[in-house]
Amino acid sequence: YEGVVPRIRRSIIGKKEAAHHREAIAAIVTRKPCPTCQGTRLKPEVLKNRINGQNIAQVSAMDLRHVLAFLQQITVPLAADVVRELTTKIQSLVAIGLGYLTLDRGTSSLSGGEAQRIKIAKYLTSSLVDMVYILDEPSVGLHPHDIQLIKQALTKLKDKGNTVLVVEHNPAMIAFADYVVEMGPQAGQGGGTVTFTGSYADLLASDTLTGKWLREPHHWGPERQPTGQLALRKITQNNLQDVNIDVPLGVMTVISGVAGSGKSSLVTAIKAHLQDDYIDLAQAPVGINIRSTPATYLGILDDIRKLFSQANGRVGTSLFSYNGKGACPRCKGKGVTITNMAFMDPVVQTCELCHGKRYSDAALQYHYQDKNIAEVLQMSVTAAATFFADTPAIAKKLANLDRVGLGYLTLAQPLTTLSGGELQRLKLAVELGKQGTVYLLDEPTAGLHLQDTARLLKLFNELVETGNSLIIIEHNLAVISQADWLIDVGPDAGRYGGRIQYSGTPRQSVTVADSKTGVALKQWQQDTKG
Incomplete structure (x- = not known):
C-alpha cells in the first residue's frame, strides 16, 4: 500500500487538475525553502563555482539591473560572446520596465502585465521581420508611466518591419495607433459589426461610441470627507519599506503606482488591520469550472x-x-x-x-x-x-x-471564458446592497471600454453614498480623478519601490513632482478634449 501521504502528494497536491482544491490544501500543506539547498535547487558542488565571488544562485537572486552590472565586470575574452548575448536580452527587459525582476522569479508569481511584457521583450531581440504580432490588452495592470515603455517597445517592433495588431481600450494606447478599427455598436449579441476604420484623428472627429467618449472633457470628482481612518504603522510586508500611512474610510480611496511598486502588499496589510468584515473582490479564482455560469x-x-x-x-x-x-x-x-x-x-x-x-x-x-x-x-x-x-x-x-x-x-x-476583471465584477454583483462595509477591488476596470468605466464609477459613488468604504488598486486615470483620496506607491518597482510618494486628494497630486501618478494626472488634464 503506497500510504496516505504519498497518495495525497501524487493525486492531489502535484496535479494541475486539482487546482480547485488549492484553498483546502493550503490549510494543511506547508511550503518552505529546502533546508539543504536553501531554495537554490542546486548541489553544493555547483555552488562552489564562482565568478567575481558570486555563485550562480547568488546571481540568479539579483534583480536585472544588478545582473547587468555583474556582466559588465566579466572581461574574460572567452566569455565575450555569451556576455554580449545575455546583456542584449536583459537590457530589453530593463528597457520595458522590468528591471526590478530577479532571474529566479517564478513565472507563476508574475502578473498578466508582467508576463505580457516579457513576451514583448523576447521578440524585441529577435531578428525576425515581416511578422504579425497580436497583443490582447498589453496595458492591463500597467501604470501610465509603464505604458510609455510599452509604446516604445511596440514602435521598435513596427520599425523593424513587422505588423502589430493590438486589442485595447486604453486611450493612451489607441492614441499612438496608425490605424484604428472599432467594433460595436454594443456588446455580446448587439455587437460584431465594424463601426469605424481610420486614423486616430478621424476617430476623434467621428460620431462613434469611442469617438464620443474620447472627446468627453476630463474633470475632478466630488472629494467627500472621510468618516474615519485606518492607521498603518511601520509596515514592512514584501517590498514595503517601513511604511506609515493613514487610510481614510467612508470614501473612495485609490492606491496607485507603477507595476510592482507594492500596491497589493499595502492592501494585504490593510486587510490584516481591518477590525470589521470586509469584501475582498480581488482578481482571484472563484472556484469555477466548465459547468459554472x-x-x-x-x-x-x-x-x-x-x-x-x-x-x-x-x-x-x-x-x-x-x-x-x-x-x-x-x-x-x-x-x-x-x-x-x-x-x-x-x-x-x-x-x-x-x-x-x-x-x-x-x-x-x-x-x-x-x-x-x-x-x-x-x-x-x-x-x-x-x-x-x-x-x-x-x-x-x-x-x-x-x-x-x-x-x-x-x-x-x-x-472559464471570463477575464479577471469580469470575474471580479461578477463577485461585486453578488455583494451589492450591503451597507457600512469595506470593499477591496483590484483593477476593476480591466478590459472595460470608456463608457463601461463611467458606468462602474457611477456604481462606486452609489456604494460610498450608502455608507461603504472603497479601497481600489487602479491605474485608470478616469477612476483616479474621481476618487476622494489617492495613495501613490513608488517611486519604481520591486526593491526600488515600496514607499509612499503621495497621500492626499487627486487634485493636489498634480503639484507633486515625485508622484508618477500625479505627473500622469497633470498630463491627462492637459490632454482633455471638449
Whole structure:
C-alpha cells in the first residue's frame, strides 16, 4: 500500500487538475525553502563555482539591473560572446520596465502585465521581420508611466518591419495607433459589426461610441470627507519599506503606482488591520469550472427551473438541470466534448448532439413563455432581466449584474471564458446592497471600454453614498480623478519601490513632482478634449 501521504502528494497536491482544491490544501500543506539547498535547487558542488565571488544562485537572486552590472565586470575574452548575448536580452527587459525582476522569479508569481511584457521583450531581440504580432490588452495592470515603455517597445517592433495588431481600450494606447478599427455598436449579441476604420484623428472627429467618449472633457470628482481612518504603522510586508500611512474610510480611496511598486502588499496589510468584515473582490479564482455560469453563480438557476416546472404541470425540476436528468446524453451537460491528446492541449468541440445547448431533447420540449430552457439560458443578462420582470427574486440579481457592466453576458456562458476583471465584477454583483462595509477591488476596470468605466464609477459613488468604504488598486486615470483620496506607491518597482510618494486628494497630486501618478494626472488634464 503506497500510504496516505504519498497518495495525497501524487493525486492531489502535484496535479494541475486539482487546482480547485488549492484553498483546502493550503490549510494543511506547508511550503518552505529546502533546508539543504536553501531554495537554490542546486548541489553544493555547483555552488562552489564562482565568478567575481558570486555563485550562480547568488546571481540568479539579483534583480536585472544588478545582473547587468555583474556582466559588465566579466572581461574574460572567452566569455565575450555569451556576455554580449545575455546583456542584449536583459537590457530589453530593463528597457520595458522590468528591471526590478530577479532571474529566479517564478513565472507563476508574475502578473498578466508582467508576463505580457516579457513576451514583448523576447521578440524585441529577435531578428525576425515581416511578422504579425497580436497583443490582447498589453496595458492591463500597467501604470501610465509603464505604458510609455510599452509604446516604445511596440514602435521598435513596427520599425523593424513587422505588423502589430493590438486589442485595447486604453486611450493612451489607441492614441499612438496608425490605424484604428472599432467594433460595436454594443456588446455580446448587439455587437460584431465594424463601426469605424481610420486614423486616430478621424476617430476623434467621428460620431462613434469611442469617438464620443474620447472627446468627453476630463474633470475632478466630488472629494467627500472621510468618516474615519485606518492607521498603518511601520509596515514592512514584501517590498514595503517601513511604511506609515493613514487610510481614510467612508470614501473612495485609490492606491496607485507603477507595476510592482507594492500596491497589493499595502492592501494585504490593510486587510490584516481591518477590525470589521470586509469584501475582498480581488482578481482571484472563484472556484469555477466548465459547468459554472452566471446563472449558477448568482443562484438563479434553481428559481428558473422551478418556473419551468410550474408552467408545465409540475414536471420534476431535475429535468431542467444540465447536471441532472436533463443533461445531454453525449456531453453530459457540458455543451462541449473534450478529447485529451496526451502530450498536447485537449481538443474542445461543440457537442454534435445538443449543439452546445447542454440539454436532452426531453428537456427541450417544455416551454416557459414560449421559450425552452436552453433558449432562456442563451439570453443576455439585460434581456433576461426584462424576461423575468415578474419574478423579483431573479430580476433583482440580474439587474445587479447589469449595474456592474456585465449585461452582455449570456446566462449560460461558462465562467472559464471570463477575464479577471469580469470575474471580479461578477463577485461585486453578488455583494451589492450591503451597507457600512469595506470593499477591496483590484483593477476593476480591466478590459472595460470608456463608457463601461463611467458606468462602474457611477456604481462606486452609489456604494460610498450608502455608507461603504472603497479601497481600489487602479491605474485608470478616469477612476483616479474621481476618487476622494489617492495613495501613490513608488517611486519604481520591486526593491526600488515600496514607499509612499503621495497621500492626499487627486487634485493636489498634480503639484507633486515625485508622484508618477500625479505627473500622469497633470498630463491627462492637459490632454482633455471638449
